[in-house]
Amino acid sequence: MAEGGWAVEVTVSVGDGAEGVEGAVSLYRWLVDEPELRGQAGVSLEAEPSEPGQMGGGLELVNVVLSNSIALGSLVTAVATWRGSRARPPQIRLERDGVVVTLQDGSPEAVERILRVWSEGERDQGDEGGAPGSGARGGERG
Numbered sequence: 437m438a439e440g441g442w443a444v445e446v447t448v449s450v451g452d453g454a455e456g457v458e459g460a461v462s463l464y465r466w467l468v469d470e471p472e473l474r475g476q477a478g479v480s481l482e483a484e485p486s487e488p489g490q491m492g493g494g495l496e497l498v499n500v501v502l503s504n505s506i507a508l509g510s511l512v513t514a515v516a517t518w519r520g521s522r523a524r525p526p527q528i529r530l531e532r533d534g535v536v537v538t539l540q541d542g543s544p545e546a547v548e549r550i551l552r553v554w555s556e557g558e559r560d561q562g563d564e565g566g567a568p569g570s571g572a573r574g575g576e577r578g
C-alpha cells in the first residue's frame with residue numbers, strides 16, 4: 437500500500453465497555469466508507485490483548501495503516517466528524533508511534549493540535565510527552 441516506503445499505523449480506541457465495542461465497530465464502518473481514505477488506508481478491527489487471567493479482550497481497537505501523510509490529516513478529521521455525529525460523543529484515544537492523544541472535540545483546532553503533537557513527536561524522537569496544553573501524552577508501546 438505504501439508508496440516510497442512511507443506508511444504509518446494509528447490505533448484508535450473508543451470509550452469503555454460494551455459502549456466502546458459498539459463505538460469501535462461503528463467507527464470502523466465509518467472509516468471504511470470515508471471517501472477521503474479510500475485507497476489511502478487499510479482499516480481493520482481488532483480486540484485489545486487481554487491481561488493474563490482475564491476473559492477475552494472486550495475493548496475493540498480500530499487499526500489504520502495509512503499510505504501517505506495527507507491521509508493522516510484525513511483520518512483525524514474523519515474520526516472527529518464521526519465523534520461529533522454521536523448522540524453522546526465518546527472519548528477517543530489515538531496512538532501513533534507510541535505518542536497517545538485524546539480527541540477532546542471535533543474542532544479544526546483540535547485536529548490541528550493532534551497533527552502538531554504527532555509531528556513534534558517525529559522531530560523529537562527521544563522526548564516523552566506532548567505539547568503543553570495539547571491534551572496529549574507520550575508513552576511507550578507495550
